Amino acid sequence: MIPNEIKKILSDSNEKIATRKAYGEKLAELGEVNNDIVVLDCDLSKSTKTNIFAKKFPGRFFNFGVAESNMMSVAAGLATMGKIPFASTFGVFASKRAADQVSISVAYPKLGVKICATHTGISVGEDGATHQAIEDVAIMRSIPNIKVISPSDGTETSRVIEKIIDIEGPCYVRLCRGSSPLIFNQNYKFELGKGTRIMEGNKATIISAGFTTHIALNAAKKLMGGGIEVDFINMSSIKPIDEDLLIDSAKKTGLVITVEDHNIIGGLGSAVCEVLSNNSPTRVIRLGVKDKFGASGTADELIKAYGFDEESIISTVKENIV
Numbered sequence: 001m002i003p004n005e006i007k008k009i010l011s012d013s014n015e016k017i018a019t020r021k022a023y024g025e026k027l028a029e030l031g032e033v034n035n036d037i038v039v040l041d042c043d044l045s046k047s048t049k050t051n052i053f054a055k056k057f058p059g060r061f062f063n064f065g066v067a068e069s070n071m072m073s074v075a076a077g078l079a080t081m082g083k084i085p086f087a088s089t090f091g092v093f094a095s096k097r098a099a100d101q102v103s104i105s106v107a108y109p110k111l112g113v114k115i116c117a118t119h120t121g122i123s124v125g126e127d128g129a130t131h132q133a134i135e136d137v138a139i140m141r142s143i144p145n146i147k148v149i150s151p152s153d154g155t156e157t158s159r160v161i162e163k164i165i166d167i168e169g170p171c172y173v174r175l176c177r178g179s180s181p182l183i184f185n186q187n188y189k190f191e192l193g194k195g196t197r198i199m200e201g202n203k204a205t206i207i208s209a210g211f212t213t214h215i216a217l218n219a220a221k222k223l224m225g226g227g228i229e230v231d232f233i234n235m236s237s238i239k240p241i242d243e244d245l246l247i248d249s250a251k252k253t254g255l256v257i258t259v260e261d262h263n264i265i266g267g268l269g270s271a272v273c274e275v276l277s278n279n280s281p282t283r284v285i286r287l288g289v290k291d292k293f294g295a296s297g298t299a300d301e302l303i304k305a306y307g308f309d310e311e312s313i314i315s316t317v318k319e320n321i322v
Contacts, residue, residue, distance in 0.1 A: 006196070006197070009188040011182040013182050016181050017154035018177065031056060039057075040075050041064070043063060071098070072101035073105050076111050090131060091119055092130070106146075108145070111170060112167075112169060115172045119175075122261060122295070125297065137174065147169070148171075153184060153213070155183070183214060183234070195237065195242040203255075204228075206232050217232060222314060231249045233245065238271055246275050247276070251280050255282070255321060255322075259288065259313060264286040269286030
């Protein structure tokens with residue numbers, strides 16, 4: 001069942017948009033009204049869509065070449081001068097290559113650097129394992145002081161970018177390469193540390209974030225059509241996470257299934273397990289990349305091969321509900 005108050009914020013559009021595109025467009029829009037916003041990139045502005053900002057505000061855009069670690073250090077310096085730096089690159093480079101600078105130069109002094117990484121997860125597709133960030137949430141979530149957010153669609157991405165400008169300290173925003181359907185309409189409001197229960201049921205709880213949210217939501221709707229009603233939660237705020245919502249849902253359903261385009265070690269599923277093991281021990285099944293590297297293929301092919309497509313979600317629920 002979809003509650004009436006939730007229906008008011010759900011999109012009825014067939015439009016698809018990549019979260020990286022929504023990010024680039026929102027940055028350029030905010031740049032019109034906030035002169036403190038500066039954008040940093042590493043020779044990937046066409047891919048990260050920061051080129052939209054660069055064209056409008058060339059004096060506030062900085063290209064560092066293939067030097068991600070240096071970019072993070074400079075972003076930290078700009079933050080100390082009262083600027084609002086948005087540091088953008090692919091997820092693999094923002095997390096693994098620049099981890100030391102992110103930790104010591106940005107997170108340790110709690111500087112307001114907004115790290116917005118695109119091309120995350122195996123949904124990156126044909127670029128293959130070297131460019132598929134499947135450990136980035138685990139890395140960023142384990143660094144103190146960093147908020148970790150994985151928007152589910154273009155609308156939520158816009159709301160997140162608006163919000164993090166006013167959030168103190170560093171943020172890591174996880175964005176995607178491919179386009180996905182709009183889940184929310186313009187009535188939606190993002191709140192850090194809060195999830196959105198889109199569907200209500202008592203058979204199981206399905207939790208997702210980022211690119212997999214539309215996949216998991218379609219699976220939940222098909223389950224509902226077959227008489228299996230589930231709680232479906234969009235948990236875009238991974239750190240901090242909505243503990244109260246998780247505990248409430250888990251107590252009601254007794255079975256939690258997480259879906260993420262990320263290694264099941266250290267990501268959304270792990271965050272959920274940590275909350276529930278401390279507060280309301282519940283069986284949790286994590287669907288995602290099962291401790292493997294990625295591969296080259298289309299996004300759809302890889303998501304199916306790695307076992308978190310619609311059919312895999314539906315069969316997992318059916319096989320495990322009481």
